Amino acid sequence: MPEAAAFSGYILSFDFGFRRIGVAVGQTLTSTASAIETVSHGQKPVWTAIDRLVKEWRPALLLVGLPLGAEGDETDMSRSARAFGAALNQRYSKPVDYIDERLTSRVAEERFAQLRAAGSARRKDSSQVDAIAAQVICENWLQANTGR
Numbered sequence: 001m002p003e004a005a006a007f008s009g010y011i012l013s014f015d016f017g018f019r020r021i022g023v024a025v026g027q028t029l030t031s032t033a034s035a036i037e038t039v040s041h042g043q044k045p046v047w048t049a050i051d052r053l054v055k056e057w058r059p060a061l062l063l064v065g066l067p068l069g070a071e072g073d074e075t076d077m078s079r080s081a082r083a084f085g086a087a088l089n090q091r092y093s094k095p096v097d098y099i100d101e102r103l104t105s106r107v108a109e110e111r112f113a114q115l116r117a118a119g120s121a122r123r124k125d126s127s128q129v130d131a132i133a134a135q136v137i138c139e140n141w142l143q144a145n146t147g148r
Helices: 047-057 076-092 104-117 128-146
Strands: 010-015 020-027 032-040 061-066 096-100
Touching: 010 047, 010 076, 010 128, 020 047, 020 128, 032 047, 032 128, 047 076, 061 076, 061 128, 076 096, 096 128
Parallel strands: 010 061, 061 096
Antiparallel strands: 010 020, 020 032
């Protein structure tokens, strides 16, 4: 796993899925992360959207959540997430790291429910759960790698 000190600046985090890919941005200096958007993923990711985000944020690191099995074992989905990470690395020539994303979807759903209860989100905004999951993935990586 790359050390956070080697990556100052922004991190783009991805919650990989076959229908949608949640994207968040993290800042190593402040150890904070924010959900950005959800990118469609049909037969392949909408690379133009990811291209735009990489150009806008100029991340030092790309982070992909790994949907591991209950025992921490690789699954078909985690292998697909690794393939997506390899495609990111090849396309942008940026380092890619992976982090266990088990339970991030549950945390993201809870956060989305809180936003709905506060009136900050509506049911039709539910695709944002994937971006919130990417935010949680990034927060977990920052916490594990910056000692905060």
